[in-house]
Amino acid sequence: MPSISLFSIIFLLPLLNPVISQNPQPPAWTLIDCGSNVSSLIGDRQWVSDTAFVSTGTSKILETPMNDVVLSTARTFPLRGNVNRKFCYEVPVIRTRKYLVRTTFFYGQINGNGFPPVFDQIVDGTFWSSVNTTEDYLNHLASYYEGIFVAGGKNMSVCLAANNLTDSDPFISALELIPLGDSLYNSTDFGSFGLRLVARHSFGFNGPLIRFPDDIYDRIWQPFGQSNTTTGFRNVSVSGFWNHPPLKVFQTDLSINEPKSIELFWPPMSLPKATYYIALYFAADGSSTQGNSRLFTITVNNLNYFRNLNVTSEGSVVFANQWLLDGITNITLTPATGSNIGPLINAGEVFEVLPIQRTLTRDVTAMEQIKNNLQNPPVDWNGDPCLPIDYSWSGVACSKGPRIRITALNLTNFGLSGSLSTDLTRLTALTDIWLGNNSLSGTIPNVSSLKQLKTLHLEFNQLTGEIPPLLGDIGSLNELFLQGNNLTGEVPRNLIKPGLNLKISPGNPLLIPPQ
Template identity: 30%
Template sequence: MKGFISIDCGAANPNNDPDLNIYYETDDGFVDSGHNQQVSSDFMYGRLRQSSKTLRVFPNGTRNCYTIRPTSGGNSSKYLIRAAFLYGNYDGQSQPPTFDLYIGVNYWATINFSSIDSYIHNEIIHVVPSADHTIQVCLVKTSTGIPFISSLELRPLNDTMYQTDATTLALYKRLNIGSNANIRHPQDVHDRLWWADDTNYTATTKFGRWNLTSDPVLVRRSDSYDVPVGVLETFSMADSTGSLSINWQTTIAADKWIVYFHFAEMVDLSLLRDFTIYINGKNLTKISLEYLTPVTIPSEQFTSGIGFNFRFVPTYAGQSPILNAVEVYYLLDPSRIPTALDDANAMNGIKTMYNVMKESWQGDPCVPTNFTWEGVNCSTEDPPRITSLNLSSSGLKGNMANSLANLTELEYFDLTANKLSGSVPKNLLRRASANTLQLRYVVG
């Protein structure tokens, strides 16, 4: 699919998933650390997807990162990013690890398995500024075991979907209400994973399925969410009280939440189904459902303690509100600012040109501060700038990299005890002559 990036982590060869109709590539070129493993033979059964049978493990270093370079353009790009994990007792120890997952420099989630066969997937909707052209997903060793990852997927989204001023939305729940089936690609053109309704909530509701003889032709003139028909054909409906009420408890402590309610009227009623939506007692909006016209209603950002109450109250007596699907997201803390882009690009250029294999040279050079690259010192401003770089005795060979000149805030730079040739960038020499840079090097 156009713009899809699907990585089967730890796989020796690319493969095609015939059920999803998705091509998975190996993680060559996306990551430069870790090694391949395969789940235990005890897990090679049933309908386990190929992308879950292999994994990449990271025994060395504190932080290890995948770098993805999407191809979509525009002023900003919006992506669904999904990371999946199946321990599968690959090491024969029957002790799943616990580790952290980061998107760029910001914390995403803690990966904690309840059993050796637990399958975990974490998903975000992430906006990448046009000035940046990379997405980094990092696994961070904490206290227990070795981090790993089974698959990593990126799906481009339309800018009209999931509109919010938040940089990153983390998925809490996406439910196919009233259904016992999971649905994703190819039924969902964006490859969102709609989980079967876990009914892990209390509700004044009954479940139903529209009596459809064939897939209806939906009117999507004002609908950019493309919720699959297979999701919209089931629903929950208010019980005899007339109001539909759903109470949800959550164990995630998040400051702000956003909910997306999805509706589709599949019965040609003489009087439109009309009702008001409330979240935690606050009026969100009133809607009328038109025949065969899907509607998505997003909430505003709201705060919540340990749970939610969603209530749908009919306008007219005798009508029953419905709900076909729901997505619940929480906002990730975006407070950490990454290293200035020119500095980060310069450092990655140095890493690539000289094949620097230092364990700490993963992810952002400066941020978070406890993961700053070896030999690098940074300013405390936002965004951080690289002020000191010690590459002495680093085994560097070849010509002096032109990207070195882009580190314009350097105050100290040591290149001694390497095998470099060529001339030092003039910008560095000028600054050394002006005594704004302490430059140590030997060429030739």
């Protein structure tokens, strides 16, 4: 066994109750037809327009007719001037609920380029993956990405962002959020980690994709067939399986009748060095194993994964929370000494384990209110304000380390209008607020609770009312620029002190200097 942490534990789990119905109805999914202006019923499922979930971008209709109506439209987001800026869908969710998030992309030359762009996608503050659909597009296929994340708030942000390799506008065809049952993948600490799908296959299967209604959560199981397969109806009695794989994946397998090893190079691609969640599913055909012992050991890259697994018609799942993989993966199933029948495998899933990153919730909530008070906030003010680090909001600076806080706002000359939210006072890690040369109106909020504030620049706006006298109680404040506004009343005396550079003119004709 490799060296493992407390989370890197191998589990063998048989059946779980309750038994899952094989004739389910779709749960309350959010299925978003990106770029569409109308909602529609497609394949007995209700797809909705994306206009309620995103505030920017351009809706486009593909010129090439598509059999899949959902792929006939897309939304694009402008590349020019927006490298390292994210554009987000804000989808209402239930806080602490676990969701399967799926994005689908079909290019259709909507940008006019011969090849689709490469760009990044982000969930809340966590980098999810790069999106590269070139190979699928050249084969006239759509590309999809799946991840599993827990909602940290009332909305989940799913964002696209141009990186330094992006050569045309990022785009998206569909976005799906499907709530998952509590027991699915629940050995993962979703408060600290998310999962990015690498591969999900039904072994020995050569048919079309397995998904809803066979899989009640509409997970996509791809076929993975080889010559040594068993097909057709099999006598298995699995139900209520851990992770709830569909019964259909147990109707085929990769197997060998002789007591010989099976060597499987899977997932079918080279993997970057990272930590992965691996789940392997097994169930023997009850009619063919009577009187036989199907006992075998599983190794992954020559490391013991599970020893002496006894597979019956009731089935088993063996999974590891955190397993290090790098490059090509070799899974070997070796029959135990004395076994008179070979091993088998029915299905498998591999996810990359993603460390979750989030800005302090209080700061995120405060920035949302500050944004709501502005009539024209920056277009990239969506999702997490600080994360990922390369995609923080324009004009927002943040701390580093395990506790991410907002430390500065530099929005000088951003053309902002609206008013200053009192929620500024909740950003208690702020050291600098620079909002000069905009068109902000209303009064100056009392920000005396910001004990680390060094500079407050509000010059050349349209602010009115009096200067809050408690600003003088901020001991760290050394610059207060208020010139070029329409402030009234008397300048508080406690602002006239050594070490504080106070500017109140030009402008402010009705402001009374201290006597």
